[in-house]
Amino acid sequence: xxxxxxxxxxxxxxxxxxxxxxxxxxxxxxxxxxxxxxxxxxxxxxxxxxxxxxxxxxxxxxxxxxxxxxxxxxxxxxxxxxxxxxxxxxxxxxxxxxxxxxxxxxxxxxxxxxxxxxxxxxxxxxxxxxxxxxxxxxxxxxxxxxxxxxxxxxxxxxxxxxxxxxxxxxxxxxxxxxxxxxxxxxxxxxxxxxxxxxxxxxxxxxxxxxxxxxxxxxxxxxxxxxxxxxxxxxxxxxxxxxxxxxxxxxxxxxxxxxxxxxxxxxxxxxxxxxxxxxxxxxxxxxxxxxxxxxxxxxxxxxxxxxxxxxxxxxxxxxxxxxxxxxxxxxxxxxxxxxxxxxxxxxxxxxxxxxxxxxxxxxxxxxxxxxxxxxxxxxxxxxxxxxxxxxxxxxxxxxxxxxxxxxxxxxxxx
RNA sequence: GUGGCCAUAGCUCAAUGGUAGAGCCCCAGAUUGUGGUUCUGGUUGUUGCGGGUUCGAGUCCCGUUGGCCACCCCA
Numbered sequence: 001x002x003x004x005x006x007x008x009x010x011x012x013x014x015x016x017x018x019x020x021x022x023x024x025x026x027x028x029x030x031x032x033x034x035x036x037x038x039x040x041x042x043x044x045x046x047x048x049x050x051x052x053x054x055x056x057x058x059x060x061x062x063x064x065x066x067x068x069x070x071x072x073x074x075x076x077x078x079x080x081x082x083x084x085x086x087x088x089x090x091x092x093x094x095x096x097x098x099x100x101x102x103x104x105x106x107x108x109x110x111x112x113x114x115x116x117x118x119x120x121x122x123x124x125x126x127x128x129x130x131x132x133x134x135x136x137x138x139x140x141x142x143x144x145x146x147x148x149x150x151x152x153x154x155x156x157x158x159x160x161x162x163x164x165x166x167x168x169x170x171x172x173x174x175x176x177x178x179x180x181x182x183x184x185x186x187x188x189x190x191x192x193x194x195x196x197x198x199x200x201x202x203x204x205x206x207x208x209x210x211x212x213x214x215x216x217x218x219x220x221x222x223x224x225x226x227x228x229x230x231x232x233x234x235x236x237x238x239x240x241x242x243x244x245x246x247x248x249x250x251x252x253x254x255x256x257x258x259x260x261x262x263x264x265x266x267x268x269x270x271x272x273x274x275x276x277x278x279x280x281x282x283x284x285x286x287x288x289x290x291x292x293x294x295x296x297x298x299x300x301x302x303x304x305x306x307x308x309x310x311x312x313x314x315x316x317x318x319x320x321x322x323x324x325x326x327x328x329x330x331x332x333x334x335x336x337x338x339x340x341x342x343x344x345x346x347x348x349x350x351x352x353x354x355x356x357x358x359x360x361x362x363x364x365x366x367x368x369x370x371x372x373x374x375x376x377x378x379x380x381x382x383x384x385x386x387x388x389x390x391x392x393x394x395x396x397x398x399x400x401x402x403x404x405x406x407x408x409x410x411x412x413x
Numbered sequence: 414g415u416g417g418c419c420a421u422a423g424c425u426c427a428a429u430g431g432u433a434g435a436g437c438c439c440c441a442g443a444u445u446g447u448g449g450u451u452c453u454g455g456u457u458g459u460u461g462c463g464g465g466u467u468c469g470a471g472u473c474c475c476g477u478u479g480g481c482c483a484c485c486c487c488a
Contacts, residue, residue: 112481
């Protein structure tokens with residue numbers, strides 16, 4: 001039996017890496033004053049249809065439950081957030097700065113960087129229409145990535161503005177019902193030959209290519225970059241109006257993070273969605289909002305690619321995984337005494353392990369080594385004295401059992 | 414969803430159509446109480462699964478499942 005396609009088993013090393021990622025996400029988000037929340041993993045399918053149209057259903061893990069409800073495993077958090085905020089916003093002072101770490105699902109053929117399941121950090125700011133919120137969100141996104149050891153040489157945040165294009169389309173008298181289609185063509189233009197894009201754009205091709213080649217100027221985007229400059233983070237960002245993002249609900253600044261080498265899929269992405277909460281609100285709540293999401297899969301791949309990030313993680317995992325003390329039961333008749341010491345050490349918040357079954361002393365030291373124990377404590381013939389061995393230096397000292405804690409503390413310090 | 418490539422031990426991979434192997438890992442030993450190195454020995458496969466061709470299939474053919482890559486889509 002294998003796991004289902006696109007689903008992962010997390011062996012201890014994988015879990016350790018995942019915990020490392022989550023810890024960084026949490027630490028940085030909290031550092032920016034974001035508070036953690038979460039929603040259900042299963043939602044009415046309708047929640048996603050309402051927001052993205054019926055085609056989205058093809059890409060959902062969805063089914064009919066025993067109560068004959070059409071349900072879907074969440075593919076993203078934003079619709080849930082909008083629903084929750086619409087229902088509970090009065091209970092909180094604005095702006096809300098909320099983050100969440102959870103698992104998300106989509107029914108698609110898997111590929112590198114795209115499974116049927118992944119974990120995602122979502123950070124959102126609700127109730128602030130000003131650009132300072134966009135800057136704050138971008139700064140958090142960049143700082144999270146910096147905390148993993150990435151620099152501006154490793155990745156780039158490409159920022160764009162949906163309004164730049166909607167203004168353009170309005171000026172060119174394009175009927176609004178055609179906007180989503182044209183935005184999609186712009187979004188895709190980078191990945192296909194220009195001739196093909198030109199055909200799709202028709203008369204708009206010339207002015208749009210002109211904007212691509214001219215860089216696309218926007219006072220708003222300049223202001224965002226300036227805001228990041230004040231925080232010393234502008235070196236990570238580039239204005240690039242070709243970024244549009246596929247989702248229909250974005251209304252303002254949008255951005256995506258890519259590796260500079262261009263080998264991987266987007267590492268993170270987000271933007272402003274000022275009208276979504278209103279659309280999903282039965283009570284006609286209307287709040288400006290913006291957010292981004294960062295997935296664990298592509299991020300993990302990038303950590304693997306960048307030596308600085310990888311060694312930073314390995315260092316951290318080495319520290320986290322290690323045992324403080326391994327208790328060697330050198331004489332089986334001393335096992336009760338050994339267990340008493342194990343319990344005592346554990347009550348003093350030390351990480352302690354010992355052999356569950358009788359084993360040769362050599363094997364026990366091997367086990368201690370393998371588990372990364374800092375110290376081995378040997379209980380046997382010398383009892384009530386105990387040998388304490390520093391496994392890094394090899395130094396060993398005999399102490400009376402009541403001095404054990406003291407001795408351990410002095411070595412661990 | 415469409416197309417191409419791939420599938421051999423727990424892992425990484427060998428094996429002109431002719432008796433399935435190596436390294437690593439794991440386990441056990443090296444005068445019975447001291448780890449990392451070393452040495453010796455050992456376990457493991459219906460060659461992803463199901464058919465077919467052939468005297469004989471890991472090898473060739475068909476199907477199927479899974480993986481990788483591109484497209485599609487991108488949360």
